[in-house]
Amino acid sequence: MLSDRLAPVFDEPGCATNRAKTDAQKKAGCKPKGPAPGAAAGGCAFDGAKISLQPIVDAAHIVHGPIACEGNNWDNRHSASSGSDLYRRGLTTDLTELDVIQGGEKKLWKAIRQAIEKFDPPAVFVYQTCVPALTGDDIRAVCAAATERHGRPVIPVEVPGFVGSKNLGNRLAGETLLEHVIGTREPETTTPTDIALIAEFNIVGDLWQVMPVFEKAGMRVLSPITGDARYHQVAQAHRARASMVVCSQAMVNVGRKMQERWGIPYFEGSFNGVRATSEALRTFSRLLVEQGAAPDLIDRTEAVIAAEEAEVRRRFEPYREILAGKRVLLYTGGNKSWAMVSTLQDMGMEVIGTSVRKATDHGKDRARDLLDGADQKLFGAIPNAEMFRMLKDGEADIMLSGGRSQFVALNARRPWLDTNQERHHAYAGYAGFLVLAERIALTLTAPIWDQVNGPAPWDAGDTP
Amino acid sequence: MTQPETRKKALTIDPLKVSPPLGASLALLGVERGMPLLHGSQGCTAFALVLLVRHFREAIPLQTTALGEIETILGGTDNLEAAIRTLVTKSKPAVLGVCPTGLTDTRSEDMAADLRGIADRLHADLGEAWGETLLVHAPAPDFIGGLQEGWGAAVRGIVEAAARPRPRRAGHLTVLAGAHLTVGDLDALRDTIEAFGLTCTLLPDLSGSLDGHVPETWSPVSLGGTPRAALDDLGAASAILAIGEHMRPAADLLAERCGLPVTLLDTLTGLRACDRLTTVLTEVSGRSAPTAVRRDRSRLLDALIDSHFAAVGQRVAIAAEPDLLRGMVTIATDLGCRVPVAVTSTRAPGLEALPVDRLIVGDLDDLETATLEAGGCDLVIGPSPAIRAAKALHAPLIRVGFPQVDRVGSQHDCFTGYRGTRQVAFAIANAIAESHAEHHLRPPHPSPVEVPHDSDAPVAAG
Numbered sequence: 001m002l003s004d005r006l007a008p009v010f011d012e013p014g015c016a017t018n019r020a021k022t023d024a025q026k027k028a029g030c031k032p033k034g035p036a037p038g039a040a041a042g043g044c045a046f047d048g049a050k051i052s053l054q055p056i057v058d059a060a061h062i063v064h065g066p067i068a069c070e071g072n073n074w075d076n077r078h079s080a081s082s083g084s085d086l087y088r089r090g091l092t093t094d095l096t097e098l099d100v101i102q103g104g105e106k107k108l109w110k111a112i113r114q115a116i117e118k119f120d121p122p123a124v125f126v127y128q129t130c131v132p133a134l135t136g137d138d139i140r141a142v143c144a145a146a147t148e149r150h151g152r153p154v155i156p157v158e159v160p161g162f163v164g165s166k167n168l169g170n171r172l173a174g175e176t177l178l179e180h181v182i183g184t185r186e187p188e189t190t191t192p193t194d195i196a197l198i199a200e201f202n203i204v205g206d207l208w209q210v211m212p213v214f215e216k217a218g219m220r221v222l223s224p225i226t227g228d229a230r231y232h233q234v235a236q237a238h239r240a241r242a243s244m245v246v247c248s249q250a251m252v253n254v255g256r257k258m259q260e261r262w263g264i265p266y267f268e269g270s271f272n273g274v275r276a277t278s279e280a281l282r283t284f285s286r287l288l289v290e291q292g293a294a295p296d297l298i299d300r301t302e303a304v305i306a307a308e309e310a311e312v313r314r315r316f317e318p319y320r321e322i323l324a325g326k327r328v329l330l331y332t333g334g335n336k337s338w339a340m341v342s343t344l345q346d347m348g349m350e351v352i353g354t355s356v357r358k359a360t361d362h363g364k365d366r367a368r369d370l371l372d373g374a375d376q377k378l379f380g381a382i383p384n385a386e387m388f389r390m391l392k393d394g395e396a397d398i399m400l401s402g403g404r405s406q407f408v409a410l411n412a413r414r415p416w417l418d419t420n421q422e423r424h425h426a427y428a429g430y431a432g433f434l435v436l437a438e439r440i441a442l443t444l445t446a447p448i449w450d451q452v453n454g455p456a457p458w459d460a461g462d463t464p
Numbered sequence: 465m466t467q468p469e470t471r472k473k474a475l476t477i478d479p480l481k482v483s484p485p486l487g488a489s490l491a492l493l494g495v496e497r498g499m500p501l502l503h504g505s506q507g508c509t510a511f512a513l514v515l516l517v518r519h520f521r522e523a524i525p526l527q528t529t530a531l532g533e534i535e536t537i538l539g540g541t542d543n544l545e546a547a548i549r550t551l552v553t554k555s556k557p558a559v560l561g562v563c564p565t566g567l568t569d570t571r572s573e574d575m576a577a578d579l580r581g582i583a584d585r586l587h588a589d590l591g592e593a594w595g596e597t598l599l600v601h602a603p604a605p606d607f608i609g610g611l612q613e614g615w616g617a618a619v620r621g622i623v624e625a626a627a628r629p630r631p632r633r634a635g636h637l638t639v640l641a642g643a644h645l646t647v648g649d650l651d652a653l654r655d656t657i658e659a660f661g662l663t664c665t666l667l668p669d670l671s672g673s674l675d676g677h678v679p680e681t682w683s684p685v686s687l688g689g690t691p692r693a694a695l696d697d698l699g700a701a702s703a704i705l706a707i708g709e710h711m712r713p714a715a716d717l718l719a720e721r722c723g724l725p726v727t728l729l730d731t732l733t734g735l736r737a738c739d740r741l742t743t744v745l746t747e748v749s750g751r752s753a754p755t756a757v758r759r760d761r762s763r764l765l766d767a768l769i770d771s772h773f774a775a776v777g778q779r780v781a782i783a784a785e786p787d788l789l790r791g792m793v794t795i796a797t798d799l800g801c802r803v804p805v806a807v808t809s810t811r812a813p814g815l816e817a818l819p820v821d822r823l824i825v826g827d828l829d830d831l832e833t834a835t836l837e838a839g840g841c842d843l844v845i846g847p848s849p850a851i852r853a854a855k856a857l858h859a860p861l862i863r864v865g866f867p868q869v870d871r872v873g874s875q876h877d878c879f880t881g882y883r884g885t886r887q888v889a890f891a892i893a894n895a896i897a898e899s900h901a902e903h904h905l906r907p908p909h910p911s912p913v914e915v916p917h918d919s920d921a922p923v924a925a926g
Contacts, residue, residue: 035506035530038547039554044507062475066566066606068483070476072511075849076518076869090827090849094476097607100570110474118477130505130567131606134536161505162536162567388682403514407523411679422518452678 006163009171014256015249015360035165041381041404044161046129047073048169051421052250053125053157053176055201055226056234057081060121063092064108064139065129069161070094077421080205082228086119095131104137112146112154123153123181123231133160153231155180170199170250177225177234178257185235187222192293194222195284196240196258198266199251202227203421206428210271213429217281217304218297219288225254238262242287244269244280249334249360265291268362271428272336273343274312278305308430316347319437322445324348329390331382331401332419333357338366340400340419345370347437352396355379384408398444413452415443468808468815468823477829478849480783481809482866484604485563486512487614487643488621489526492561492602494641494668495622496689499557500602501527503544503575504565505536519867520674520875525685527551531567540568545582552586552597555684558692559598561618566606576601596692600625610809611866612710612785615643619667620714623698627721630700637664637748638701638724640715642708644731644788644865647675648878653707653732656741656881659757660749665694665701674875699724703748707732708787709813730814732880733791733888734798735764741881760882767886768799771893776800778896781835781857782820783828783846784865786812791879792845792864793818795888804838807831807846832856843896860895862888 035042043051046069054061054077063070074090081087093111095104112124124146128139139156146154159172187194195214200207207227214221223229223237237243238258243266245255255266265287269280285293285301326349330340337359341351351371356364356378364378371377382390387405390396391412399409402420409416417439419427427436489500489512502509509528516524529543544562551560564575579601587594602621604614619640637657641650650671657664672688679687699722706715706728719726727744731737738761742753753761780796780803782789789808796803803820807830815823821838824830828846832853835841844854844861848868854861868874878884 035528035532036546036550037529037543038501038527038550040506040528040530041510042506043510044505047507047510066483067479067481067610068485068508068511068566068606071479071481071610072483072486072515074479076511076514090476090478092476092479093474094479094481095566095607097605100607107474112475114473114475118475130536131570134567134570161507162531162533164532165506166510384684385682403517408682411523411682413678 005158005172005175009168009175009253012171012253012256014252043166043169045159045163045165045169045172046127046161048166048171048250049157049159049173049176050127050169051077051166051201052170052173052199053226054087055079056123056125056229056231057087058084058122058230060086060089060091060115060119060124061127062108062111062115062124063127063129064095064104064111064132064137065092065127066095066131067092069127069129077201078204078423079201079227080203080208082208083230086121089119091115100131100135103135104132105139105142108137108139108142109146112142112150116150116152121152121231123155125155125157127157128160130160130162133158133162153180153184167249171253174251174254177254181231181235182254182258183235183238183262185232187236187239190222190239191220192241192291193219193288193297194240195219195288196223196225196237196243196264197221197227198225198243198245198254199247200224200227200271201421203426204424205426206271206432209426209431209435210277210429213277213281213304213308217285217301219284225251238264240264241291241293242266242284244284246270247334270339271432272339274309274346274430274433275342276339277429277433278309281305312430312433315434316437319441320348322441323437325350326397326444327352327395329387329396329399330354331379331387331399331405334359334363336419338363338370341367341370343433343436344400346433347440349440351377353377353379355382357381388412398440400440413449415446415449417443466816466818466820466823468811468825470811470825471830476827478852479827480785480807480831480847481610481827482515483512483565483606484609484611484614484617485565485606486515487611487616488561488563488602488604488618489614490516490611490643490670491615491618491668492559492563492600492622493524493673493686494670494689495559495695496672496686496691497556497558497683498561498673498686498689499525499527499551499555499559499684500561500563501529501547501551502563502565503529503540504531504567506530508565508567515867515869518869520676521872522674522676525555525683536567536571539571539573541573541578541582544578545586548582548599549586549590552595553590553593556595557597557685559600559622559695561600561602561621563602563604563614563618569605569607575603598625598692598695608810610785612643612708612787613810616708616710616713619711620717622667622695623714623718623721626695627698627718628696629722630697632702632724633697633700634702635662635749636701637662638698638704638718639664639666640704640706640711640718641666641668642706642711642787644708644785644791645880646877647671647875649732649880649884652878652881652884656757657745659754660745660751662745662749664705665698666690667695667698670875676873676875698722703727705729705744709790710787730787731791731794733885734794735768735885737791737794738764738882738885757882760886764882764886764889767889771889772799774893774897774900775889777802778843779804779838779841780843780845780892781805781831781841781853781859782844783807783831783850783853785809786815788865789815790818793820795879795885796845796892799889799892801843801892804841805831805834807834828853842899843892860899862891862895
């Protein structure tokens with residue numbers, strides 16, 4: 001039963017939001033009030049599950065549903081791959097009326113076979129969606145039979161959109177990995193410094209910005225979950241010696257359960273900015289040494305941190321003056337709510353407000369501390385009209401947010417930079433800090449702002 | 465005659481189709497202060513929203529009834545009512561369009577009846593606060609067709625909700641514009657109509673709402689588009705001009721309501737289609753074609769002549785929704801190209817008459833594999849995701865249709881009318897010429913390695 005699989009996610013002890021709830025609230029699930037009809041924004045649970053698993057680049061990802069679920073959606077994320085691009089193909093059963101009437105199981109069975117014949121992937125993920133969930137297609141049974149027939153994992157991702165929010169979908173995807181994938185393969189070799197990165201999706205190459213630093217410190221990313229991952233890398237994650245949950249709201253359950261099952265210590269961290277990156281490296285080195293790695297790892301890591309930080313300081317110099325004192329409205333969510341604040345402050349900018357949507361309580365506290373306890377600088381959802389006014393009135397010099405709110409800034413003719421998943425630049429780790437500084441500087445100083453804010457000839461007043 | 469083939473395959477690979485409710489939403493955004501509401505799970509709206517934003521790079525008002533597990537099982541009428549109440553009182557749209565999704569269709573909810581009940585209850589409850597919002601039912605099931613079918617259903621829904629018999633209005637046209645027309649196409653069409661001394665109402669009119677203007681204020685609903693008042697007067701015209709076969713249901717309904725004659729042109733691309741439009745406008749206006757139109761026609765003739773040198777005999781593979789496909793096949797074959805493979809999203813009337821070797825109702829993988837089977841092609845025409853097929857076929861891509869996510873300004877492309885047809889003729893010829901310059905100016909057989917004839921020249925090591 002789907003509800004049986006939802007229960008542990010609602011009860012996730014690793015989630016701070018959940019810990020703060022009463023038992024009755026926990027039972028009610030991850031949406032105590034539910035999204036408001038006519039005033040809701042954000043994706044569905046299927047969306048969240050797909051985002052979390054699709055970065056596994058060599059797997060085939062088949063969406064079992066009508067055209068809306070994949071036709072409107074395929075290849076719309078910028079998770080990057082260093083190899084296969086099978087994950088970018090839009091694979092779907094494209095259910096028709098007839099499939100709804102007759103049931104879609106046979107079509108799914110054939111679709112899986114066709115995907116395997118055409119692409120020969122090491123594994124297939126099959127995503128359940130609302131319509132076949134409603135008509136009762138048993139994708140678990142189809143996947144089990146297909147696994148046997150084709151001699152490779154065919155994994156049911158039973159997260160139809162209607163079960164809840166995108167965030168719930170992230171976590172259910174995590175449960176899927178725990179149930180079907182992690183622990184099913186053994187790595188060829190292991191080292192005492194093998195690590196796993198959880199909920200790092202390699203958006204436009206974030207992961208590649210931090211990989212060299214781990215290498216310099218002598219740590220090996222055994223298992224990226226799931227950015228730029230090959231299926232077998234995720235399957236061998238249980239041999240990691242320590243793990244980091246990068247987007248804690250998305251997959252904290254994976255970190256906690258890996259600790260529970262295989263004794264792998266985990267922590268919640270971020271690669272957003274210099275401070276957070278250094279902190280993550282320090283925590284990893286400490287955990288790994290506790291797990292039996294050579295004690296000099298700590299000193300080696302400190303040396304890498306010192307060198308990297310010095311290099312960042314040196315290369316940041318050209319941007320210092322441009323960014324100093326500039327006022328930023330930060331409209332993001334999750335761990336970026338606080339991590340970005342510290343990053344921007346490190347650049348010498350003033351954060352006039354940050355939204356703490358989807359942030360954990362821990363995250364909200366960190367954001368509040370960074371903003372000198374000013375609660376009025378912590379926003380929930382800002383109505384678009386108010387956001388437009390703030391920008392138009394010049395309360396902020398630039399807005400950093402996701403694609404959804406970009407037009408509020410752009411229509412107010414104010415600089416805006418994408419810091420969510422649709423961005424075209426990677427902002428992770430030390431290298432990413434410099435890229436972000438460069439992009440903000442370029443955006444702020446772009447010559448278009450003067451032009452688009454200047455008067456039209458008929459408004460200039462002094463035309464003869 | 466080429467009968468459309470439907471490939472017998474269970475797995476769709478790289479869909480050409482987007483969902484009909486997305487098309488319905490887009491049509492509703494072409495009405496001033498319009499607001500589409502998708503009746504389904506949050507994701508139905510989120511996916512459509514993201515894709516529309518990626519294509520237009522504009523703010524897209526689009527809402528959801530946010531059905532959860534309980535509502536999915538027990539029925540979503542309460543959510544629908546709550547959403548309509550919220551939107552009518554908060555965003556105050558002029559037109560609120562309700563689009564069912566696959567989720568609600570599978571439950572077979574009687575939406576029309578539900579909407580009548582909701583409207584009655586809310587009107588009684590809200591009284592004055594209801595305002596002027598016109599509630600439109602845009603039934604475009606996820607299972608049938610793609611963007612243009614949803615668009616057609618929404619326009620028919622608007623006509624159903626708004627059109628009333630009106631006295632004829634001489635010199636005015638009601639134009640039902642199909643989903644295959646861009647902002648640039650609509651601008652050109654309006655200019656042409658006005659050049660004949662006529663006026664027109666465009667429904668929908670994306671050229672007012674999604675044309676990329678920078679507004680002075682923030683609006684939670686669409687800004688620009690067909691004015692609300694014009695919807696009441698759809699019947700106050702001397703004729704109906706429908707562009708696109710998929711506009712036929714809406715045109716027939718409007719004709720039935722208002723007793724106006726209908727002219728349906730499936731495409732406005734190609735000399736003959738443009739001539740048909742000129743003939744219609746000449747008849748309606750009672751004027752012969754103005755100088756500017758004559759000049760544009762003459763330029764098109766020259767463009768066809770100049771372009772045919774590069775185009776004639778070349779193989780063009782095309783992927784597009786049915787009505788856009790008609791236009792693209794027409795101009796390609798008018799120039800003397802051959803169309804070995806055309807892929808489209810759904811079986812639409814009249815497609816079998818298209819002069820193509822193979823017509824497949826399928827996906828972008830079919831475009832690639834069928835064209836390879838046919839021996840390749842020199843040019844691909846399709847939406848931006850067709851770039852994968854184009855690269856695999858070593859052919860350039862001319863982007864048309866929806867979505868175009870790797871280009872800015874695609875809504876201003878104009879491929880219709882005498883001028884637009886000229887543009888597309890040039891685009892085809894130039895793409896082919898450029899590709900040939902890159903790939904084909906090589907000797908047919910590899911020439912022997914050239915040896916330096918000057919013995920004093922330094923010889924590269926190794």
